[in-house]
Amino acid sequence: MGKTIAIANQKGGVGKTTTAINLSASLAANDLRVLLVDSDPQGNSTTGLGIRKDPEQLTLYDALVGDRPLEDVIRSTEFDGLDIVPADKNLVAANVELVALENRESRLRQRLNSVRKRYHYILLDCPPALDLLTLNALVAADSILIPIQCEFFALEGISQLMDTVDRIRDSFHHSLAIEGILLTMYDDRTNLTRQVADDLKEFFGDDVFKTVIPRSVRLAEAPSHGKPILYYDVRSRGAESYIKLAKEILANEQAVRKSSQSVR
Ligand SMILES: Nc1ncnc2c1ncn2[C@@H]1O[C@H](COP(=O)(O)OP(=O)(O)OP(=O)(O)O)[C@@H](O)[C@H]1O
Ligand SMILES: [Mg+2]
DSSP states (O other): OOEEEEEOOSSTTSSHHHHHHHHHHHHHTTTOOEEEEEOOTTOHHHHHTTOOOOTTSOOHHHHHTSOOOHHHHOEEOSSTTEEEEOOOGGGHHHHHHHHTSTTTTTHHHHHHHTTGGGOSEEEEEOOSSSSHHHHHHHHHOSEEEEEEESSTTTTTTHHHHHHHHHHHHHHTTOOOEEEEEEEESBOTTSHHHHHHHHHHHHHHGGGBOSOOOBOOHHHHHGGGGTOOHHHHOTTSHHHHHHHHHHHHHHHHHHHHHHHHHHHO
């Protein structure tokens, strides 16, 4: 229970948060219980799910650095099956304060242990940096989903990210898997998009999701209404693509389960 997926890429603006919000909502729409943990001080997943910033509200900071149980920080959203651990700018301080704490890279993992059973999926929206917040997310995760924007510098930084994944596997004896590489803001009318997609497939092979996320104005608009695309414009191409991505992830998991059963 509680398969945990970190959505990470230290490059900014590649579609991490858009994917975190819309994949969470699409998984929840399959009658699954989903927790989205906003691990980014920008708090974009929090506002994108219609949670207003309020200095009184508990956030990830209180559980990660403070001693609040994560249960106290979780909030339900107005979307069926979907809960969130909100974040706000206070989380900036966590990067500094964590340095001095014991188990500074595995605190999120420990905190999540108490709630894992309650959810089918836990998604972690990471900040655009390979900082302690992203490291905590990777150590806590069963797998990493890497959104990559189809543009000229798409692969920049990816080898550094993969080195980090390897380091976590070694240091924590942790079988952090690659959930998949997700092509975002895909526009197949341009040669550049097609070229980048071909390069990624050559580099990552089957780890690239078959589903691609098209560039879509509706996807960009939805967060300002505090809604996942499913609830903003269910008939849009953006909604269709995130529903398809959820189905691809569920099918992959079923395939893994079947093959591990047949080994036994
Ligand atoms: N498929 C898409 N089509 C059109 N616009 C998109 C799409 N995906 C994301 N965007 C827009 O691009 C911008 C960056 O997206 P998003 O916030 O999801 O990226 P991010 O990787 O989380 O950014 P950051 O690194 O700052 O956290 C946002 O304005 C978002 O609305
Ligand atoms: Mg983001």
